Amino acid sequence: MTGDEGPSYTVDDALVALGFGKFQILVLVYAGVGWISEAMEMMLLSFVGPAVQALWNLSPHEESFITSAVFAGMLIGAYSWGIVSDRYGRRKGFLITATVTSIAGFLSAFAPNYILLIALRSVVGIGLGGGPVLSSWFLEFVPAPNRGTWMVIFSAFWTLGTIFEASLAWIVMPNLGWRWLLALSSLPTSFLLLFYKLTPESPRYLCLKGRTADAIEVLEKIARVNGRELPSGNLVSDHEIELQQIDNPSEDARLLSPTTNEIKHPLGMDSNLGGISSLSVLLSPKLARSTVLLWAVFFGNAFSYYGLVLLTTELNGHSKCMSHKLQTEKSEDVSYKSIFIASFAEIPGLLLSAVAVDKLGRKLSMSTMFFICCIFLLPLVFHLPEGLTTGLLFLARICITATFTIVYIYAPEMYPTSVRTTGVGIASSVGRIGGMICPLVAVGLVHGCHQTVAVLLFEIIVLLSGICVVFLPIETMGQELRDSVQV
Numbered sequence: 001m002t003g004d005e006g007p008s009y010t011v012d013d014a015l016v017a018l019g020f021g022k023f024q025i026l027v028l029v030y031a032g033v034g035w036i037s038e039a040m041e042m043m044l045l046s047f048v049g050p051a052v053q054a055l056w057n058l059s060p061h062e063e064s065f066i067t068s069a070v071f072a073g074m075l076i077g078a079y080s081w082g083i084v085s086d087r088y089g090r091r092k093g094f095l096i097t098a099t100v101t102s103i104a105g106f107l108s109a110f111a112p113n114y115i116l117l118i119a120l121r122s123v124v125g126i127g128l129g130g131g132p133v134l135s136s137w138f139l140e141f142v143p144a145p146n147r148g149t150w151m152v153i154f155s156a157f158w159t160l161g162t163i164f165e166a167s168l169a170w171i172v173m174p175n176l177g178w179r180w181l182l183a184l185s186s187l188p189t190s191f192l193l194l195f196y197k198l199t200p201e202s203p204r205y206l207c208l209k210g211r212t213a214d215a216i217e218v219l220e221k222i223a224r225v226n227g228r229e230l231p232s233g234n235l236v237s238d239h240e241i242e243l244q245q246i247d248n249p250s251e252d253a254r255l256l257s258p259t260t261n262e263i264k265h266p267l268g269m270d271s272n273l274g275g276i277s278s279l280s281v282l283l284s285p286k287l288a289r290s291t292v293l294l295w296a297v298f299f300g301n302a303f304s305y306y307g308l309v310l311l312t313t314e315l316n317g318h319s320k321c322m323s324h325k326l327q328t329e330k331s332e333d334v335s336y337k338s339i340f341i342a343s344f345a346e347i348p349g350l351l352l353s354a355v356a357v358d359k360l361g362r363k364l365s366m367s368t369m370f371f372i373c374c375i376f377l378l379p380l381v382f383h384l385p386e387g388l389t390t391g392l393l394f395l396a397r398i399c400i401t402a403t404f405t406i407v408y409i410y411a412p413e414m415y416p417t418s419v420r421t422t423g424v425g426i427a428s429s430v431g432r433i434g435g436m437i438c439p440l441v442a443v444g445l446v447h448g449c450h451q452t453v454a455v456l457l458f459e460i461i462v463l464l465s466g467i468c469v470v471f472l473p474i475e476t477m478g479q480e481l482r483d484s485v486q487v
Contacts, residue, residue, distance in 0.1 A: 007233030011204045012480045014219050014230055015143040020150065021226030024141050028150070030192070030199060031138040032157035034094065037188035038131045039161025040168075041105060041124060044185050045070060046309055046339060047169040049439075051178040056114050064439040067310070069118045070125035071436035075429045077129020082425020083278060085130075086418070090137040090202045093421065097130025098192040105186030109179045127189075129432070132424040136412045140202040140420075141222075144480050148358040151409040152350060159346035159401070161188075166343040204481070207237045208417045278422040282415075290414055291423070293468045294407075295430040297366070300465025301407055303434030304373070305400045307458055310439055311380075312342045312393050345394045349401025356402070361477040362410040363469055366403045370466030373399035377459055381452045403465070413476035434461075 009017075045067045053063040077097065085093025101124055108120035135154065142150050165185060172181045203222075206215035212235050223230050282291045356365035376396040380389065408424075415423035441454055 007231075008236045009231040009233055010236060011207050011215065011219070012144060014203070014235070015141070015222075016145065017231050018143075018219070018222050018226050018228045020143055020146050021222075021228070023222045023225040024150075026225075027138055027141050027200075028154060030195060031134040032154060032160075033188055033191050034098065034134040035131065035154065035157040036161035036164065037101065037185075037192075038128050039158040040165040040185045040188060041101065041128055042070075042306070043162045043165035043309065043343075044169065044181055045439075046312070047173055047181060048178045051173065052114070052117065055178075058114065061440070062114065066118060066121060067306075067439040068436045069122045070128070071432045073122040073125020073127075074129040074432040075125075075436070077126040078132060078425045078429040078432060079129070079422075080126075080425075081130035081133050082422040082428075085133045085136070085421040086278065090133055090140070090205055090421070091196075091199055093133040094130055094137065094192065095196055097127045097133065098189050098196070099127075100124075101127030101130075102186055102189035102193065105189065106183055109183035109186070125432075129425070129428070132408075132412075132428045133421050135408055136421045136424055137202055139412050140204040140417070140481070144478070147413070148362075148409060148477065149354060152354040152357060152405055155353070155405040155408060156350050159343075159350055162346055163340075163343045166340040170337075170340055204417050207235065212237075278419050279426070281419050282423050282426065287415075287423075289471075289473055291427075293472050294411060294414070294427050296468040297403075297407055297465050297472075298411075298427045298431035299434040300370075300461045300468070301400065301404050301434070302431035303438045304458060304462050304465070305397075305404050306435045307438040307441065308393055308397045308400055309339075309342075311454075311458075312339050312390070312397075341390060342394055342397055345397035346401045349398040350405060352398065352402045353405040357406055357409060358477060361475050362406055362413075363472055363475050366406045366410070367466045367469040369399040369402040369406075370462055370469065373403075373462050374459055374466075377455060377462065380455045383451065400462075410472075410476055413479065413481065414474055416482040 049063045049066050052058065052066065053060075077100075081093050081097050084096065104120050104123035104127060108117060108124060111117035111120055135151075138154055139147065139151060168184060169181055172184065200218045200221065201214070203215040203218040206212070206218065216230075216235050219230055219235070222228075281287065352369070353365065356368075360368070373396050376392050376399065380392055384392070411424045411427055412420050441457055
């Protein structure tokens with residue numbers, strides 16, 4: 001590219017020139033450990049609920065509320081940390097979330113009663129709400145041609161976390177109990193704090209905020225580690241190029257110089273967007289349809305995914321209706337084997353995503369997986385043998401893992417840098433509402449001998465999620481990330 005003051009390049013141009021190398025691998029490992037720790041904290045809810053129900057003689061609704069409290073915290077956290085990281089930087093966003101999660105997670109192992117356990121798990125949830133910050137941070141280092149594949153690989157860390165937690169529970173729960181599981185599961189988050197000082201800020205974020213010199217410093221570091229060279233010329237932000245193209249549509253080669261003094265800020269370009277103004281950008285005419293449909297997809301995805309995780313415990317542990325007393329006596333009789341097997345469903349789910357996401361596109365991949373999931377869930381309206389139930393839940397979880405993986409690729413690609421983590425954070429928050437409601441359904445209805453109603457509700461929600469995907473207006477496969485919303 002050439003501009004008024006010589007050649008220029010964008011962050012996207014630089015990342016393509018530098019390629020995906022050792023630097024991005026280090027960023028991937030760091031962000032991946034954060035994803036592992038979030039998956040572990042979510043998975044342990046399947047094991048802790050039945051254990052404390054027996055210990056403290058809780059009702060099914062009180063047991064469900066342990067999970068719902070975590071999601072309530074995540075609802076607050078996902079919205080808050082998104083705004084923090086869009087305003088103050090991705091690094092500050094995940095520093096605070098890692099600190100909150102690790103401290104509250106460890107302390108919850110020592111909770112002396114139900115109320116304190118609920119309070120501490122809510123705080124853990126607030127910290128876990130920062131998960132989308134790490135995924136957006138990693139995404140902003142990945143060259144556009146490789147984005148789909150590498151975001152699927154990033155999602156594989158979640159799968160590692162679920163399998164590791166299921167293995168850990170299988171070993172720890174029968175021998176040491178739930179308190180040890182809570183304490184050990186909080187340790188991976190401390191890894192993020194240990195190596196925090198080595199983490200770079202997103203060059204795309206720095207460029208958006210006008211900190212071009214800092215962005216160049218990060219890009220030069222990537223060049224050194226990857227053994228590549230930066231393009232020649234001046235670094236310019238995408239919105240400067242977009243504005244110049246709007247003003248001179250027939251002269252695409254002429255770009256604004258980075259030293260231009262008067263730059264109109266497109267929608268969402270204010271570097272100090274607060275929560276309300278960020279939300280108004282997300283619901284602006286250009287983004288409103290995408291935002292509302294994405295919220296519905298996140299809700300359905302979270303409801304279905306966490307519902308399937310809990311159903312694996314509930315349908316195998318309580319396949320026949322029983323009294324509250326018998327439930328309490330049998331609540332520690334959790335089928336670790338079934339949960340462990342079901343966790344491995346995430347591997348083929350990821351492989352499916354990896355194959356489909358850059359071939360069929362984000363939308364077609366997601367909608368197809370939602371509709372296939374409906375087929376696998378339908379037989380569960382009947383009481384089936386444990387092996388068949390586990391098999392159908394395994395197949396359904398393959399599909400829902402694929403949709404979950406792809407929606408976390410699609411959402412940050414759909415939103416511009418100025419509101420990316422806020423947009424994904426709020427969508428994730430809406431998903432958390434689904435996560436809060438689903439334990440009351442999965443645990444409450446199955447315990448109350450309403451398995452058919454519970455499964456039919458999952459069917460409807462999965463089907464509606466698939467339909468919402470079909471109506472999403474944008475396909476992001478192969479597109480460059482945007483910095484702003486053009487008005």
